[in-house]
Amino acid sequence: MQTATAPAQRKVPRPRADALRNRERIVTAAREMFVELGPEVPLDDIARRAGVGNATVYRNFPDRDALVREVVCSVMDRTAHAAAQALAETGDAFGALERFVHVAADERVSALCPMVTSTFDKDHPDLVAARMRVEQLVEEVMERARQAGQLRDDVGYGDLMVAVAQLSRPPAGTACPSVDRFLHRHLQLFLDGLRAPARSVLPGTAVTMEDLRQA
Structure with missing residues (x-):
């Protein structure tokens, strides 16, 4: 009689290196602009300083x-x-x-x-x-x-x-x-x-x- 084997654990994919770099650039740019201009600085401006698209900002940070x-x-x-x-x-x-x-x-x-x-x-x-x-x-x-x-x-x-x-x-x-x-x-x-x-x-x-x- 064959015994049931445990299902293989699903591996959580690691974030790609470029995705991690983009996230770090966003956080760095946000920190600089929050210090300079306050927390209400437009997220579009943060995206521009970070050198990424708006969609990248919202993909990493929903709000x-x-x-x-x-x-x-x-x-x-x-x-x-x-x-x-x-x-x-x-x-x-x-x-x-x-x-x-x-x-x-x-x-x-x-x-x-x-x-x-x-x-x-x-x-x-x-x-x-x-x-x-x-x-x-x-x-x-x-x-x-x-x-x-x-x-x-x-x-x-x-x-x-x-x-x-x-x-x-x-x-x-x-x-x-x-x-x-x-x-x-x-x-x-x-x-x-x-x-x-x-x-x-x-x-x-x-x-x-x-x-x-x-x-």
């Missing part, structure tokens, strides 16, 4: 919310990668924190912050997962500097990320590139204020991740 979410997640992923690289450094712990802060500012997190609070679902699983990766890795970077006695004890994750967002936010009506020469100078001033031993007592309490979620 604006899907594209905005992908851009925000990609920025968070690059920020998490910067934190992971900082953790991999074998030198000065506070130097690793400095490196992360400057790289995170270059990602223009502040320009994308309004999108996180816009119409799309900020509790989407992809966004939550990306946010958790960033939070965990940044906490590790900060804790290493704290354990080395280089980071003051009264500073929390929220303090760091709020300051990075505020200092990297361009003034109203000012293009990002025009303030780059001030950004890293002022960030370094802020970082010097994080060093232990503390030279002053901070008002209030350290800002936590939960504080940021509830803000």
